[in-house]
Amino acid sequence: MSFQNRKQIILKILEERGEAEVKDFAQALDISEITIRRDLQQMATDGLLFRTHGGAMKLALAQMPFTFANKTAVNAKEKDKICQLAAQQIQEGDIILMDCGSTVFRMCQFIKNKRIKVITNSLPVVYELMNSQVSINLIGGEIDQERQAVHGRIAEEHIARYKVDKAFLGVDGISPENGLSAFGEDEASITLAMANASAKKYFLCDASKLGKDKYLTFAPITLVDVLITNANIEDIKVYQDKGIDVLI
Amino acid sequence: MSFQNRKQIILKILEERGEAEVKDFAQALDISEITIRRDLQQMATDGLLFRTHGGAMKLALAQMPFTFANKTAVNAKEKDKICQLAAQQIQEGDIILMDCGSTVFRMCQFIKNKRIKVITNSLPVVYELMNSQVSINLIGGEIDQERQAVHGRIAEEHIARYKVDKAFLGVDGISPENGLSAFGEDEASITLAMANASAKKYFLCDASKLGKDKYLTFAPITLVDVLITNANIEDIKVYQDKGIDVLI
DNA sequence: TAATTATTGATTATTTTTGAACAAATTAAT
DNA sequence: ATTAATTTGTTCAAAAATAATCAATAATTA
Numbered sequence A, B: 001m002s003f004q005n006r007k008q009i010i011l012k013i014l015e016e017r018g019e020a021e022v023k024d025f026a027q028a029l030d031i032s033e034i035t036i037r038r039d040l041q042q043m044a045t046d047g048l049l050f051r052t053h054g055g056a057m058k059l060a061l062a063q064m065p066f067t068f069a070n071k072t073a074v075n076a077k078e079k080d081k082i083c084q085l086a087a088q089q090i091q092e093g094d095i096i097l098m099d100c101g102s103t104v105f106r107m108c109q110f111i112k113n114k115r116i117k118v119i120t121n122s123l124p125v126v127y128e129l130m131n132s133q134v135s136i137n138l139i140g141g142e143i144d145q146e147r148q149a150v151h152g153r154i155a156e157e158h159i160a161r162y163k164v165d166k167a168f169l170g171v172d173g174i175s176p177e178n179g180l181s182a183f184g185e186d187e188a189s190i191t192l193a194m195a196n197a198s199a200k201k202y203f204l205c206d207a208s209k210l211g212k213d214k215y216l217t218f219a220p221i222t223l224v225d226v227l228i229t230n231a232n233i234e235d236i237k238v239y240q241d242k243g244i245d246v247l248i
Numbered sequence C: 001t002a003a004t005t006a007t008t009g010a011t012t013a014t015t016t017t018t019g020a021a022c023a024a025a026t027t028a029a030t
Numbered sequence D: 001a002t003t004a005a006t007t008t009g010t011t012c013a014a015a016a017a018t019a020a021t022c023a024a025t026a027a028t029t030a
Helices: A003-017 A022-029 A033-045 A068-072 A076-088 A123-129 A153-160 A185-196 A233-241 B003-017 B022-029 B033-045 B076-088 B123-129 B153-160 B185-196 B233-241
Strands: A019-021 A050-052 A055-057 A095-098 A117-120 A135-138 A141-144 A149-151 A164-169 A173-175 A179-182 A198-205 A216-219 A226-229 A245-247 B019-021 B050-052 B055-057 B095-098 B117-120 B135-138 B141-144 B149-151 B164-169 B173-175 B179-182 B198-205 B216-219 B226-229 B245-247
Touching: A003 A019, A003 A022, A003 A033, A003 A055, A003 B050, A019 A022, A022 A033, A022 A055, A033 A050, A033 A055, A076 A198, A076 A226, A117 A123, A123 A135, A123 B123, A141 A153, A149 A185, A153 A185, A153 B153, A164 A185, A179 A185, A185 A198, A185 A216, A226 A233, A233 A245, B003 B019, B003 B022, B003 B033, B003 B055, B019 B022, B022 B033, B022 B055, B033 B050, B033 B055, B076 B198, B076 B226, B117 B123, B123 B135, B141 B153, B149 B185, B153 B185, B164 B185, B179 B185, B185 B198, B185 B216, B226 B233, B233 B245
Parallel strands: A095 A117, A095 A164, A117 A135, A164 A198, A198 A226, A226 A245, B095 B117, B095 B164, B117 B135, B164 B198, B198 B226, B226 B245
Antiparallel strands: A019 A055, A050 A055, A135 B141, A141 A149, A141 B135, A173 A179, A179 A216, B019 B055, B050 B055, B141 B149, B173 B179, B179 B216
């Protein structure tokens, strides 16, 4: 077993457990502790992990070239529940669209092992699904460095070329009266383009977005096929009355 | 059994198992270990596999998960010199194409602070130029997880929509007689598409690629406008005779 | 057919990797 | 603050792998 092989396994262990001791590595790899220490030292200087006394930690946040993980920290647990529900809607072989919102991003962890194709304009999503079962189609166009996503006319035209089963989208605001709203034009038109390219439109909205209107309203509430949220039952009645499926 | 045959089988073994030891290869091919080592060495310099102490690994496995900057890069210093030369060819305001080769990738460090637009299919380039002065246009299409780049027909169509000043490209082999060659079809056709979309074509080739023909020859040497290399003067004469600008 | 070249295998020297022993440093506990 | 326990760094030796050199074989060319 060469150093390169061990490197792989060490990273995998860290990926699963977050942190581990030298003993654990030595046992898992059936090799002496001193060798593990040397491995960890080199990998630490290579920036692949964080060395602690007695072991190592994964540097998920530092390793990620994107700062997306921070954003998603807000209401992470609630969002994860929503995403788990969303992921359950996906069958093997599906082709799905995913937009560049922070909620939709958290779906990645639940779909990594599905054999599906994901079409997306979000670089964090691409990064997260890299080296997974999922086959990825990246939407081309101008990169918005702030959003870490692809936007613009070219991107919309790219989307329009596809017809997919399901689109998983996020919005900044949603209300029964004024429909869907967003903070920016770019976001709105990409969301719209994705919705138009998909047979079934799923919208992932945590409770904080329900009943709110934001800067730009861009689509009627009828665009929504399925609303996936963590709001309480009274608040979602109005949406069900409009003929929208709601998953809680 | 010829070297070509062994090469095929070695690659097949790696494809199946991901990694293997010299012993395994020697046994499978019924040939001495020293010969296997020689094969592996050549294939490693050709970029077909990753050599480890005691064996070899599939390239995709060796490229650490998402450490896009390949730190084990061979000839890093030589490549950097070539890239510095290439970067000097770029003026403020230029729109340039960059392909997904490891040499071209190293240009990023030298162009970070230029006010230019880069069109690329390489995810490492995108990540490297993120949060820089450079504005990025990402080519859309299917993602090749091994190459960490976008390939395919959609990508080529995307490229064809643009007309740019300069393209900075890499190839796996280049020779005065047979022109440009690559290991794979996808790579070749993307390179060709980029060349066609650009007024001036720069090719970045370290000395190890000069005078070599690889698996697939896909374009005549006349496609090259400028060759940037670290080879010695005698070796580049033949290219200059063909009317190609050469920078050393 | 003979001469030349390229490929392969064997041998030896060099390098790399690994593990053990012990001193130094760090952490935890009193 | 001091001591005990653990962890780490350093040095050295053994083992494994590689590189280098040279002879033998196979392939090619004249």
